Amino acid sequence: MHKKNLFLFLFFWVAQSGMAEIQSQPDKQKDVTQLDMADLLNVKVTSVSKKAQALSDAPSAIFVISSEDIKRSGVTNVPEALRMVPGIDVARINSNKWAITSRGFNGSSANKLLVLIDGRSVYTPAFSGVYWDAQDVMIEDIDRIEVIRGPGATLWGANAVNGVINIITKDAEKTQGGLLTAGGGSYETGFGSLRYGKKLGDDTYGRIYAKGFQRDNFKTSGKNTNAGDDWSKQQGGFRIDSRLTEQDELTLQGDLYHTDINQTLMTPNFIPPTFNQTISDQAYNEGWNITSRLRHKYSTTAEYILQFYYDHTRRNEFFSQQSLDTFDIDFQNSFELTDSQDFIWGLGYRTNMDQFNTTQLTALTPSRRNTQLFSAFLQDEFTLVEDALWLTIGSKFEHNDYTGFEGQPTARLMWAPSPKQRVWAAFSRSVRTPARAEQDVDLLRAILPSPPLAQFGGASLPMEISINGNKAFQSEVELTYELGYRFTFSPKASFDFAAFYNDYDKLRDTASLSDVPTFVSPGTDGILQPHLHLPLVFQNTGKGRTYGFSTSTIWQMSDWWRWDLNYSFLKTEFAGTLQVATQPVSPQNKVSLRALINPADNINFDLWLRYNSDAIVTVPTVVGGANTTTIKGYVTLDARLAWKPMSNLELSLVGQNLLADRHLEYVDEVFVVPSEIPRSVYGKIAFDF
Amino acid sequence: MLNHTISTVNTLFSAIKIAPVLMIFLLMECGSFRTALADTLEEYTVKAALSLNFARFTEWPPDGFTANSSVITMCTLGDNVIHDAFSGVEKKTIGKKTITVINLTRIRDLNQCQLLFVSGMEKNKTIQLIDEIKMSPILTIGEDDDFIKSGGMVILKIVDGKVSMQINLDAVKKARLQINSRVLKLAKIVSP
Numbered sequence: 025m026h027k028k029n030l031f032l033f034l035f036f037w038v039a040q041s042g043m044a045e046i047q048s049q050p051d052k053q054k055d056v057t058q059l060d061m062a063d064l065l066n067v068k069v070t071s072v073s074k075k076a077q078a079l080s081d082a083p084s085a086i087f088v089i090s091s092e093d094i095k096r097s098g099v100t101n102v103p104e105a106l107r108m109v110p111g112i113d114v115a116r117i118n119s120n121k122w123a124i125t126s127r128g129f130n131g132s133s134a135n136k137l138l139v140l141i142d143g144r145s146v147y148t149p150a151f152s153g154v155y156w157d158a159q160d161v162m163i164e165d166i167d168r169i170e171v172i173r174g175p176g177a178t179l180w181g182a183n184a185v186n187g188v189i190n191i192i193t194k195d196a197e198k199t200q201g202g203l204l205t206a207g208g209g210s211y212e213t214g215f216g217s218l219r220y221g222k223k224l225g226d227d228t229y230g231r232i233y234a235k236g237f238q239r240d241n242f243k244t245s246g247k248n249t250n251a252g253d254d255w256s257k258q259q260g261g262f263r264i265d266s267r268l269t270e271q272d273e274l275t276l277q278g279d280l281y282h283t284d285i286n287q288t289l290m291t292p293n294f295i296p297p298t299f300n301q302t303i304s305d306q307a308y309n310e311g312w313n314i315t316s317r318l319r320h321k322y323s324t325t326a327e328y329i330l331q332f333y334y335d336h337t338r339r340n341e342f343f344s345q346q347s348l349d350t351f352d353i354d355f356q357n358s359f360e361l362t363d364s365q366d367f368i369w370g371l372g373y374r375t376n377m378d379q380f381n382t383t384q385l386t387a388l389t390p391s392r393r394n395t396q397l398f399s400a401f402l403q404d405e406f407t408l409v410e411d412a413l414w415l416t417i418g419s420k421f422e423h424n425d426y427t428g429f430e431g432q433p434t435a436r437l438m439w440a441p442s443p444k445q446r447v448w449a450a451f452s453r454s455v456r457t458p459a460r461a462e463q464d465v466d467l468l469r470a471i472l473p474s475p476p477l478a479q480f481g482g483a484s485l486p487m488e489i490s491i492n493g494n495k496a497f498q499s500e501v502e503l504t505y506e507l508g509y510r511f512t513f514s515p516k517a518s519f520d521f522a523a524f525y526n527d528y529d530k531l532r533d534t535a536s537l538s539d540v541p542t543f544v545s546p547g548t549d550g551i552l553q554p555h556l557h558l559p560l561v562f563q564n565t566g567k568g569r570t571y572g573f574s575t576s577t578i579w580q581m582s583d584w585w586r587w588d589l590n591y592s593f594l595k596t597e598f599a600g601t602l603q604v605a606t607q608p609v610s611p612q613n614k615v616s617l618r619a620l621i622n623p624a625d626n627i628n629f630d631l632w633l634r635y636n637s638d639a640i641v642t643v644p645t646v647v648g649g650a651n652t653t654t655i656k657g658y659v660t661l662d663a664r665l666a667w668k669p670m671s672n673l674e675l676s677l678v679g680q681n682l683l684a685d686r687h688l689e690y691v692d693e694v695f696v697v698p699s700e701i702p703r704s705v706y707g708k709i710a711f712d713f
Numbered sequence: 714m715l716n717h718t719i720s721t722v723n724t725l726f727s728a729i730k731i732a733p734v735l736m737i738f739l740l741m742e743c744g745s746f747r748t749a750l751a752d753t754l755e756e757y758t759v760k761a762a763l764s765l766n767f768a769r770f771t772e773w774p775p776d777g778f779t780a781n782s783s784v785i786t787m788c789t790l791g792d793n794v795i796h797d798a799f800s801g802v803e804k805k806t807i808g809k810k811t812i813t814v815i816n817l818t819r820i821r822d823l824n825q826c827q828l829l830f831v832s833g834m835e836k837n838k839t840i841q842l843i844d845e846i847k848m849s850p851i852l853t854i855g856e857d858d859d860f861i862k863s864g865g866m867v868i869l870k871i872v873d874g875k876v877s878m879q880i881n882l883d884a885v886k887k888a889r890l891q892i893n894s895r896v897l898k899l900a901k902i903v904s905p
Contacts, residue, residue, distance in 0.1 A: 061770075064759055411818060443793060
């Protein structure tokens, strides 16, 4: 009740003051054109309302996090920054793990999202999800993060079923000189970064960077003990941007990193009476990557881009030891087909070479696999009515080693009823192709004591429940209907609405192949005691639908105060045999309210209030899969105060999750012991030289 | 654990009921002195007005206007913020001529423009654009140093919160345009 009242109050207060502001807008335009040039050059100008006023022309649910947004939110990593996006669900599992999705189905192995860092795909084909603990960039060098909710399948890869997150770093020309940052606090026990950029030649710029951090333990959920999930990272990299000719731009970049991760796991074993043990796992991940991109512009309306990258990652955890090498080459070409048609087409090839070592809990057969992906896309944008109506149609075609050919068409229509408004609608079909694990894994999920068995004189035997891949596992199919509306209702305020309806077929589910577990004699599978085995196999028998909408309002209340208010609503419904147990459900209501305040020219003060309603996740316990548990909704607040005593020096103080000692956001489906996010504070210094 | 969470949530609800709201109002009051100082204008309103002045103080070669046209066409390449700002100079008159603003959505039919304001275009594209029209009598206005480097004529750049003007006279002359010396005196003359 209280929270509703608060939000209603804030909403109406903001709305009311907004209307007053809009109505009292003085008509400055007319006066300005009467001013003479000397006066115009002498007047103080401001561009603060640009963000509030700008209207995207993309016929999709796009949201852009700017570098300024990242700085002022006080976040220290990419996953936390994504909390700014409506329709994106960010749930922190422990100190070093996140579950992130777009439009539902959140889980630590959430699998319907494509994440790109400067054009390099970072989702892992092992389970089609993202290892967020391995993904990092120099946060100050991010130019923007573009997030598209919904299928981005036409231009992007096969995994962009429910969204694309595109992390774009700054051109090296924009990061000249040095930047030193350092800080620490209660959770962020210490972090620092150093970047240096230099002009390397005529129209050639470069930068190098190094960063590191040490992050503390969270607390185990429901207990007052350390969750044993502290972690640290060292990372370095470079980027060179060169203009080879008037028409050619070449970018070369690379990164190298190592992350030490601690985590507490609860893993199954054959030792009674609990049949599980708690393990303090010292894990790590490391990797390197190199990307090269050539852009050739051959007229004002035509260009091609040729990109290749090589990415190596290695990951060692108690339950999984894997390495992956990816080589990818992409070509795309855009040009004006006729006066009213913009055409873009592309070709791509990717090869994934992986290796999995067998651990106590997982084995993949075969342990090495080299898979190849061929893709092509074409898209045509028609201007049906100049300045008013556009139609985009296109399709992506791909051939993968798991399911063969897949086609993913989309059609998008955009209408501009006035220069200040955009209405768009879209229909798309997209597929989520199988992950390596879904075909090849053998995962020990749980061991439970069986009920007393008459044939063993009423004794109970341990029963092993495993999850097994299915070589016949197919792609999940999604049909998406979208509708959007954008309105810049004053030079200082804009509103963005996007609704969707997703119809899923062939969703992943697990089913046991027989009703009774099989009896395994001692020694036959390497286990020296008699036990039962119940294998659960991945099936494409799930059906479901999700629908919802999100809104995003930006209001520049005055030159020194901006509000960003986002709300998202999501409903998840499963049909048929599919149980919630195998497909987690994201929170139904989410609110993010940010106030960006400049009390003085060299002082920033920011508040960020977030609300999440209850979420449903799975907990592994019972035969036949899992139980569900509800994560209680929460409200939290971040605050940041920054002061620039000199133009090249900034001191800031950030408080995160201030409203409670700690709160739970997620319970991992598999082995990770849940921990709670604590209230924390850190200070930071940033020095340009 | 659940009970604990519920009670925590309840406590924090009661806490947040007051704290942020109070803080916000406090800030509103503290900060209100800033509104008094806020005698500023929107960046693009000023840039549009400056562009209008360029239209006023530039002489085009006789062939730059199609047959005794009674309009001066100002074209923009930019987003809705630019469009909005330039709508403020539409229909203004300069002598016997009226200003028409065309917001180009594609880079085409540039020869209908006497003046072209370019905003937020990537460098690669700008170079191609300028190359295409460098001999045409179109006064090109951009916003950063790259624009001059790419062969553009005028930039309106923000320096210390004010607009500063830089003019590449060579490019202006090549296009057979003449900018009134009153304007030149207010600008920094640069070469690419």
